[in-house]
Amino acid sequence: AQSVTQLGSHVSVSEGALVLLRCNYSSSVPPYLFWYVQYPNQGLQLLLKYTTGATLVKGINGFEAEFKKSETSFHLTKPSAHMSDAAEYFCAVSSLSGNTPLVFGKGTRLSVIA
Amino acid sequence: KAGVTQTPRYLIKTRGQQVTLSCSPISGHRSVSWYQQTPGQGLQFLFEYFSETQRNKGNFPGRFSGRQFSNSRSEMNVSTLELGDSALYLCASSLDPGQGSGELFFGEGSRLTVL
Numbered sequence: 046a047q048s049v050t051q052l053g054s055h056v057s058v059s060e061g062a063l064v065l066l067r068c069n070y071s072s073s074v075p076p077y078l079f080w081y082v083q084y085p086n087q088g089l090q091l092l093l094k095y096t097t098g099a100t101l102v103k104g105i106n107g108f109e110a111e112f113k114k115s116e117t118s119f120h121l122t123k124p125s126a127h128m129s130d131a132a133e134y135f136c137a138v139s140s141l142s143g144n145t146p147l148v149f150g151k152g153t154r155l156s157v158i159a
Numbered sequence: 160k161a162g163v164t165q166t167p168r169y170l171i172k173t174r175g176q177q178v179t180l181s182c183s184p185i186s187g188h189r190s191v192s193w194y195q196q197t198p199g200q201g202l203q204f205l206f207e208y209f210s211e212t213q214r215n216k217g218n219f220p221g222r223f224s225g226r227q228f229s230n231s232r233s234e235m236n237v238s239t240l241e242l243g244d245s246a247l248y249l250c251a252s253s254l255d256p257g258q259g260s261g262e263l264f265f266g267e268g269s270r271l272t273v274l
Contacts, residue, residue: 077261088163088249088265135202139261146192146215147251147263151201 051150068136163266184252
């Protein structure tokens with residue numbers, strides 16, 4: 046069975062500081078990996094995804110994530126936080142076959158302090 | 160291209176009542192998934208429909224049910240509502256399973272409050 050663990054339910058950073066949100070996954074088959082963002086009172090929006098190929102994936106709004114198979118990790122980073130980045134972030138995993146539902150982590154709430 | 164549309168956006172019910180939520184997927188998407196989001200549990204998978212057939216089902220009681228119509232629109236129903244059913248119910252659509260990357264496109268959700 047697939048699972049996702051997000052370390053830290055709440056992360057607080059200063060504006061302009063590095064953002065690092067951690068995600069570790071468990072999957073018995075090669076995974077597809079995703080980061081989604083949710084702003085207040087909205088649905089989830091895809092930030093970036095890893096399917097195959099290059100392990101460093103660039104997404105929207107300056108975010109990127111690196112797939113590290115040996116560490117079963119897919120951490121999300123952004124060099125410089127902006128106030129508008131304050132939101133909840135979800136890491137998710139699915140299988141290459143597409144026959145299993147997308148499994149989400151419990152989310153990390155990012156606060157950005159001015 | 161229109162996104163995923165969920166109705167109603169907000170609703171309030173009392174215990175014991177039932178509720179029906181609707182979801183219209185992105186045009187051309189034939190797979191619809193439903194998730195329940197609560198502060199304590201995060202996003203929990205309810206079920207997935209593809210071509211009017213339930214393909215996957217999460218670990219929820221039988222009070223939770225769904226269906227999909229020939230135009231890919233989907234509904235979910237919760238009967239005999241309990242206080243713990245208060246949540247944001249998210250619908251997501253995707254391309255044919257196994258052909259896409261598994262990416263889901265979410266609606267804004269239906270926020271259910273049970274009093």
